Amino acid sequence: MKYRSLLACIAAVGFSLPACCEDGYDLWLRYSAVDSAAYPALRTRVREIAGSANSPTLEAARAELARGLAGLAGAPLPIAAEPSQAGALLFGTPRSSPLIGQLPLALAKAGNEGYVLRSVTVDGRAMTVIAGNSDIGVLYGAFHFLRLVQTRQPLDSLDVVSQPRTQIRVLDHWDNLDRHVERGYAGQSIWDWHKLPGWLDPRYADYARACASIGINGSVLTNVNANATSLTPAYLEKAAALAGVFRPYGVRVYLTARFSAPIELGGLKTADPLDPAVRAWWKARVDEVYRHIPDFGGFLVKANSEGQPGPQDYKRTHADGANMLAEALAPHGGIVMWRAFVYASSATEDRAKQAYAEFVPLDGKFADNVLVQVKNGPIDFQPREPFSPLFGAMPKTPLMMEFQITKEYLGFSTHLAYLGTLWEEALRADTLVKGKGSTVAKVIDGELHGYRLTGMAGVANIGSDRNWSGSHFDQANWFAFGRLAWDPFAPAQSIAEDWMRMTFSNDPAFVKPVMEMMMGSREAVVDYMTPLGLAHLMGTGHHYGPAPWVSDLSRPEWNPAYYHRADANGIGFDRGPPVNGSGGSNAVAQYAPKVAAQFSDPKKTPENLLLWFHHVPWDRKMASGRTLWDELVLHYAHGVEEVGRMRRTWDAQRGRVDAERFAQVAAFLAIQEQEAQWWRDACIAYFQSLSKLPLPAGVPAPAHPLEYYKSLKFQYAPGRG
């Protein structure tokens, strides 16, 4: 390492090339030196950091500006309490800086957490102000300013006002106390519980910095499949130590609450949410949590889902359960995020209908400090799903979005799939519940229904891997999540562009082709895994690789065959209205009438969701004029070709990216192409065993017979539940 590092260092000083250790640890906060000839704004507009850092958060803002601008400018900047020259960067709040209080900044528009970046003239000297009404707003503004420099934006006439459109922007870590991360593909949990609170890994602060840089303000430390031990004093002490590290960065700590904790920890005989002893137990326990963590955020709860305990065990509703916890948290300002991902212990005719069926009747029954956390689609984070019908259907209950950043169903960390496009698709989906334009984004940000609370959660893809996310490009998904939580209307492409420029290069020869690669990458995964509205064909348990043939698991909705319903005649899940008493599950009826009408009609259903809503004969004519069978096969083939194209795109970037990151991305793309081929071949082999149809002309047969694909076992695939 040392030799390479040292040479790189020398290079960095001499020639502004990327500096030491390009292993991805620095994320999008690389701050590598700018060629100041090509970007003179840095010289004229960034000459001094001025302001009073009289709080830990303002200290963090100043430190980040100092660190970032020293890297970008190639040398440390002068630090001053008051601006003393043209080109000063003045940061602060009206309280920390009288000058900021006097300038006409229209800070009212920035709200509690937002900021203003503005070019101003003070005593004839051109300066830039980074101002907020709160210290955290200033920190967010500092990161925004650094991003402008990192992406080489003009700095001469800045006039930026930004405030988050959602209040609660949290990462959900599905991390167990033994450091196993459920659905984690980036090593172990970054929380080293065993060494906490005695050892505070510097990573904890870097995690909080990275979160703050994209506006994330909460971290649920523990798995939704919860462990009551996390609520014991020894573990609260550990969580408090993390909270102490995160606090200056505006990141509050949340925990998951195991519903049966009163039994497991308290020795009670019941966890019935209406039982006074249970309520008292939670109240006392929550009081204890706040004694450890005075700004504790609240609880995330998965209840009565996949075997987790919950209020239904006592014939109570989700609202009863959530409100009990909410009551304990309310005096401290804490909230409950209650997951709508439910999944009965008894089989139902259509799993896609279940969350709606259980939650819509409860609309209006949740306490004021409860949000219901809804996955983007009705099933479970598939490469493509329609939007969840809950959005728009619970006007009196704040619904927060749950996206999955970790790629449980999208190939794990070795498949490159930029999820900004997936999330943008979900957020822009129009529920039509209040006429055209009633998008999911407007549900989420509270605009449509006037929610008192708003939020977005992302299931984290962060682990102990040096590059945090398992792959370099998966960092983009963490980044995009934060940006979309701040602004659900932000375009996925501009987010990708920011990320690429900050993380890799501003070279247009890099940005353009690699952006195209990113923007198309999720659709490639859809094509080689689950095209045309298919879903949940992944291997049992671990979700690694294809297993569409599995149909013998004890619960029907665990089986891929349950989802695709392929047979000799056709393929797809009929979710349309029942015709003559048979047929569809009528899941479409959970949408607003106009949406329902569209999804009910195979001719109007978008082809990319066709098999989600309809069972379609193999010989059905598609828009292309081809049969469904041919179209399906060609989608699979196209997915593989796209990955080949991605590889070529990346290979052409050799030399524009440091060798270390270039090599890993190249190796991962090679794995992805191999596995895309495997997906294609296995799925075609299986579906052909049912359709008995020939492959379209020119499409090569699968490399192996179906039995080969069925024989593959992956007992040690990572991230198991």
Added chain:
Amino acid sequence: MKYRSLLACIAAVGFSLPACCEDGYDLWLRYSAVDSAAYPALRTRVREIAGSANSPTLEAARAELARGLAGLAGAPLPIAAEPSQAGALLFGTPRSSPLIGQLPLALAKAGNEGYVLRSVTVDGRAMTVIAGNSDIGVLYGAFHFLRLVQTRQPLDSLDVVSQPRTQIRVLDHWDNLDRHVERGYAGQSIWDWHKLPGWLDPRYADYARACASIGINGSVLTNVNANATSLTPAYLEKAAALAGVFRPYGVRVYLTARFSAPIELGGLKTADPLDPAVRAWWKARVDEVYRHIPDFGGFLVKANSEGQPGPQDYKRTHADGANMLAEALAPHGGIVMWRAFVYASSATEDRAKQAYAEFVPLDGKFADNVLVQVKNGPIDFQPREPFSPLFGAMPKTPLMMEFQITKEYLGFSTHLAYLGTLWEEALRADTLVKGKGSTVAKVIDGELHGYRLTGMAGVANIGSDRNWSGSHFDQANWFAFGRLAWDPFAPAQSIAEDWMRMTFSNDPAFVKPVMEMMMGSREAVVDYMTPLGLAHLMGTGHHYGPAPWVSDLSRPEWNPAYYHRADANGIGFDRGPPVNGSGGSNAVAQYAPKVAAQFSDPKKTPENLLLWFHHVPWDRKMASGRTLWDELVLHYAHGVEEVGRMRRTWDAQRGRVDAERFAQVAAFLAIQEQEAQWWRDACIAYFQSLSKLPLPAGVPAPAHPLEYYKSLKFQYAPGRG
């Protein structure tokens, strides 16, 4: 990171301070820049790297010299095929370099794997030769030369000849295929099986470099609690990819063989080693292994121990089992390392006697390519044990040493304990089997019995943690293991000194006090955990923290109470000869008569092993004049005091070490002091509940009542089996 890195880089270039990212990843191969005024040898003796790198191993040697010397000298050195100037470093073998063939180097003394470092004059020019009979010898010599520079040794009249005293110098990784490391305290396994063979983490090469730098020539990739899946083609392909990375560095790959694999993988009804079908199955499987890995090293086997399958399941002996595998491996040059750590499924009167009882009768019955791998002590890697009586007792069977580098029983990675002293104590123990001087080291290196094979194994402490070993000082244990495997007679102190100079600093103000801290550190652990010959008082299962009170586990020898046997009258395990038909287990009889005589007599038994061999009354007078009880308590108290002293020693080094490593060591020492206090308090509280004796004057009582210590639970302690 970046800001700090960049500043550090600038600093490194300008002022020869430590460079980027002092996070321990570079191990003892840091190669930080030398102050050439204080060490002019670098300028005069290291001016050019010359030699022909016509093999991957010679390439690795040249690359390491280039990397290391560029770092040390602050600038890259010229590289030449032939030496062209005074101060050239000429590396190679007589085959790669005709000049080396002509020089009078006495290479015969270097053997197959050794090397010569010699100052020579060629055509009137002073040069240094790094020569070996084999390419790997040259690589080892290159690392030795770099070490001389790193530790600031004179280079003007070098005359070093070194060859390893053992043949097989392996790390045993107790790593599972899901990346859990049994008894691992440094994160996950560094083997990312899921991404292999497609992704070759650069860490794999750095691992092999580190191993080669200290002479380690083998790596057992998989856990001794073995999984037959590691022998399937998919996993052999993964192991082969690792072997390919390791090969240039002389590190051969070994695997663990699960004895029941013929049943589990082969579908046979038996794994009986005398069954022809079983033998044929192993032969075919081994042939397949060699098709994947032509230089595969062989198998490590744990059989009929702690529930693992083995030949005794079929009423066959360990020799039958080992020889069956040996027969399959022999045609390919592979070996079997058969562990003597056995531990019957039925209780025995003294676990310490079991390995001897099972193995000594088999002496001479093992095939030529079998070694029996024996732990240093009769039980299990305790902070202190007497040497295993097997050493010296099997003259016709090559015994290799098994040390545990990972600190299963020494406080995990947060306790600083340099194990060089523990291992030195074991290696210098005198078996007396062939008169005075029949040390364990002479058994191990083959000298005493003329073994045809020799070796030393270390249970690795390596994981995915950035610093490899979980803590910076645990790197010293990896280092010391390699150095002792190369030379079992090497002094622990000089190894520690080399390591400290290479890893931290050559500043005498650092070296002297920190070396004293290291050299005393293991004894401190003995004192606060298991003084005076106590053993195995650790918490059940995880072995974290004290639990001397545990006595209710289903197998007697799982219970700490089995080992300490404390009661109202006294404490200790009577292993002396039975007196009047009762009393001792007579484990002493397994030693040579003079050793047995010493250990049989409490008056002659060293006090630091007293309670290992004798049950002693609480009021027994010790050498100090104090009672055993007082002495025991004072040892516990002293252990804690020593850790306090270690903390003060380290705190005084602030500024002599980079801030990043300084902080982690300081935090870990604080944890260690807390946990030492916990050990002291819990053990004193428990033993006092039996002895009913007052504490010696001035010794404070435990902080909590005994019940408190008994109530502590550590369900998620790392490294579970």
